[in-house]
Every structure is written in structure tokens, then in C-alpha cells.
Amino acid sequence: MGNANQRTQLSEHIADILGTRDQPACGTSRLAIRKTIACGSMMMLALNPAQVGAVGLGEVELKSRLGQPLDATVPLTLREGESLPKNCVKPAPQNNSLARLSDLRVTAPARIGPGTYSVRISTTNPLHEPMYELSLMVKCPGATLLVRQYVLMLDLPGMPVE
Numbered sequence: 001m002g003n004a005n006q007r008t009q010l011s012e013h014i015a016d017i018l019g020t021r022d023q024p025a026c027g028t029s030r031l032a033i034r035k036t037i038a039c040g041s042m043m044m045l046a047l048n049p050a051q052v053g054a055v056g057l058g059e060v061e062l063k064s065r066l067g068q069p070l071d072a073t074v075p076l077t078l079r080e081g082e083s084l085p086k087n088c089v090k091p092a093p094q095n096n097s098l099a100r101l102s103d104l105r106v107t108a109p110a111r112i113g114p115g116t117y118s119v120r121i122s123t124t125n126p127l128h129e130p131m132y133e134l135s136l137m138v139k140c141p142g143a144t145l146l147v148r149q150y151v152l153m154l155d156l157p158g159m160p161v162e
Contacts, residue, residue, distance in 0.1 A: 054078065055076065055078055055084075055138050055146055057119075057138065057146065057148040058075035060072050060074050060121075060150045060152065061073045062152055062153075062154070065154055065156065065157045066127065066130060066154040066155065066157060067126050067157055068126055068127065069123045069125060069126055070104075070122050070123040070127055070152075071122050072120070072152070073118050073120050074118070074119045074121065075112075076109050076116070076138070077115055077117075078115045080114065080115050082115070084109055084117060084140070085140055085141070087108070088109075088139060088143075089109055089137070089138050090106060090136070090137050091134075091135065091137070092135035092149075094134075096149070098131050098132055098151065099131065099133070100132070100133065101123055101127075101133075101134060102123065102125060103123050103124050103125055104121065104122075104123055104134075105121070105123065105124075107122075121136075130153065130154050131151060131153050132152040133150070133151060134152055135147060135149045136148050
């Protein structure tokens with residue numbers, strides 16, 4: 001008789017947890033809603049993991065010279081199977097004594113291979129100082145924040161490309 005009673009209590013306890021036990025209408029709806037929301041939230045977290053876990057920014061490739069608008073690219077790498085949301089790469093606040101880039105535009109990374117993207121950085125105004133600071137921030141949902149600072153040293157027009 002003891003085992004049957006324990007089974008009944010266990011079944012009632014499981015029904016309480018799942019919100020399937022017959023209770024007065026007032027209590028059931030609130031409890032069921034809370035449990036449904038909790039279960040749904042856990043399912044969403046399990047089915048929607050962070051899209052970016054490990055990300056790296058490479059060396060900047062500068063294509064412009066003194067007196068020209070900025071045109072540069074930075075390679076971005078991800079682990080295999082990861083994807084990059086559209087607006088994760090942005091300019092970061094600059095706090096150096098070097099000249100600051102105004103009207104800076106960072107385009108959405110373009111995929112150039114498996115796990116490899118290219119981020120284009122540009123300005124519309126010409127650059128008149130020989131050195132600038134560029135700070136990029138990769139801030140994606142569910143991933144750690146990455147900030148990388150670069151010093152851009154512009155060559156004079158007509159100088160050979162190294």
C-alpha cells in the first residue's frame with residue numbers, strides 16, 4: 001500500500017511541476033503561464049546559442065595616402081561554423097592624443113572564405129594628418145567584447161607602395 005501511495009504523490013508532484021494537475025481555474029492559469037514561459041525561455045536559449053564565440057581582428061591594410069579619404073580593410077576571423085550578425089563591428093571610442101578620424105564608416109563584414117571576413121573602413125573627407133588612431137569594437141550578442149586599436153601612418157602621395 002505504501003508504494004502505491006508514493007507513486008500517487010510522485011505523479012501529483014510531477015503534474016504540479018508540469019502544470020497539468022487539475023486545480024481551480026484561478027490558480028492553474030497563472031501557474032501554467034509561468035511554467036510555459038520558463039520552459040519556453042529555456043528552449044529558446046538551448047536552440048539559439050551565441051552566434052559568435054571566438055573572433056579575431058587582423059592587421060589593417062591601408063589603401064589611402066595623405067590627402068585622400070580613408071580606404072582600409074581589416075580581416076576578421078571566426079571559428080568554423082560561426083556566423084557574424086550584421087552590425088557587430090563598430091568604431092570604438094578613441095582616447096589617444098593622435099588625430100581622430102571624423103565621419104568614419106565601417107561596412108558590414110563581407111565573407112571572403114570559411115570563417116574569414118573583410119571589414120571595410122572609410123571616410124568621405126580627405127585625411128590631412130600623417131598619423132591617425134583607429135579603434136574597432138566587435139560587440140555581438142552572447143560574445144565577449146573585443147576592442148582593437150590601430151595606428152594609421154599615411155604615406156605621401158607618389159611614394160612607392162611597400
